[in-house]
Amino acid sequence: MSETSTTATAEPDLAAADLARYIQHTRIDSRATREDMVAHAREAAEYGFNAAMVPASWVPVVSSELAGTGVEVASALDFPTVGVMTSAGKAAEAAEIARLGATQLDIGVQIGWLKSGRHQEFRDDIAGVVTAFGGPVKVMLELPLLTDEEKEIAVELAQDAGAAFLKNASSGQIETANPTSVRYLVERAREGVQVKASGAITGYRQAVDLLRAGAVLLGTSAGIALVTSSADAGTKSY
Numbered sequence: 001m002s003e004t005s006t007t008a009t010a011e012p013d014l015a016a017a018d019l020a021r022y023i024q025h026t027r028i029d030s031r032a033t034r035e036d037m038v039a040h041a042r043e044a045a046e047y048g049f050n051a052a053m054v055p056a057s058w059v060p061v062v063s064s065e066l067a068g069t070g071v072e073v074a075s076a077l078d079f080p081t082v083g084v085m086t087s088a089g090k091a092a093e094a095a096e097i098a099r100l101g102a103t104q105l106d107i108g109v110q111i112g113w114l115k116s117g118r119h120q121e122f123r124d125d126i127a128g129v130v131t132a133f134g135g136p137v138k139v140m141l142e143l144p145l146l147t148d149e150e151k152e153i154a155v156e157l158a159q160d161a162g163a164a165f166l167k168n169a170s171s172g173q174i175e176t177a178n179p180t181s182v183r184y185l186v187e188r189a190r191e192g193v194q195v196k197a198s199g200a201i202t203g204y205r206q207a208v209d210l211l212r213a214g215a216v217l218l219g220t221s222a223g224i225a226l227v228t229s230s231a232d233a234g235t236k237s238y
Contacts, residue, residue, distance in 0.1 A: 016229045017047075019207055022216065023223040024074055024104075024196070026053040026238070034061060041065035047227055050217060051104055056097045063101030074104035077129065079170055082108025082140060087121075091128040098133050105129070106138040106196075106219070108170060111145055114154055122154070126161035138165035138196050138217075143184070144175045155188045165196045165217070171238045172200030179213035186214030201226070202235040 025044045027037070037058045042065065044052035051072040054062045063073045075097050078085045085093070085108075094105060107129050113122045130137045139158040143151055158166060166185045169175035177197040185195045197210040198219035207218055207226055220226065222237035 014208055014211075016204055017227050019204070019218070020048045020223070020227045021050055022207075022211060022218050023049045023226065024051045024053045024217055024219045025049040025223045026219055026221045028053070028055055028076065028080065028221075028238070030055075032058070034058075037061050038065055041071075043224060044071045045069040047224060049223055053106070053219060056093065056100070056102070059097060059100040059102045072103045073101055074106065075102040076106045076108075076170075078108035079106065079140070080173075082142065082170055083110045083112055084108075087125045087128050090125065091132040094129045094133040094137075098135060102135075104136050104138065105133050106140055106167065106170075106198075108140055109142070109154070109158070111142055114146070114150055114157075119153060119157060123157040123161045126158055126163060130162035136164035137162070138167050139163040140167045140170040140198070141185075142170060142174050143168050143181055151184070152188075155185065159190050159193055163193065165194050167196045167198050167219075169199045171198065173238070174199060176200040177206070177210055177215075177218075179209050182210055182213035182215045200237050202237045203231050204229065 027040045041052050041062045051074040052062050053074040056075045059075050077093055078090055110122050110125050141154050168181040177199040182197050194216045195214055196217040197215040201218050201220040202222045220237045222235050225231035225235050
């Protein structure tokens with residue numbers, strides 16, 4: 001299922017199972033085994049998730065498992081700690097991730113550079129990945145870490161660099177995904193640029209509200225709980 005097949009607004013009567021086509025089924029876990037990642041890929045296919053989001057090191061396994069299913073393979077770069085890689089390193093890794101079979105890429109940004117006024121370098125860091133990867137790149141902007149002025153600058157620079165998607169945050173450690181942040185990005189997104197919500201998405205109402213605010217993708221590790229209506233107060237997600 002390609003990202004362009006998603007819609008910007010959830011239907012009023014969206015059933016829990018219908019959330020699957022918006023969800024990027026996420027497992028970023030240093031302890032995960034090959035068996036775990038194969039199971040993750042099979043879950044993505046079984047439930048009809050938009051994509052399986054996995055570490056770059058497991059992209060070949062997941063890509064092979066999902067071949068012919070219509071479920072895309074996504075990975076993340078300069079994550080979970082964002083802004084720690086060199087620009088050259090990020091571009092090289094992006095090219096390798098694409099070669100291994102990923103069709104979507106979420107990336108961290110250089111928050112410190114932005115705060116230091118190094119705006120051109122901030123933009124070029126993203127642009128290098130966009131060029132090297134060759135597919136849709138989603139930029140994790142870490143909105144809660146930015147001032148109002150920095151948010152505006154970051155959104156513009158990410159789009160200047162060729163971002164296909166703007167993201168509110170990299171995970172729930174930075175922000176619980178919410179309609180306010182989604183609307184902020186939607187209102188500033190240029191034609192053709194879309195919004196992915198990420199961060200502690202654990203409930204049906206939260207997911208629907210994010211879609212109605214304008215997100216077209218949801219990044220969550222609680223996808224199965226969401227689509228099977230089994231999420232409860234103890235459900236966790238990154």
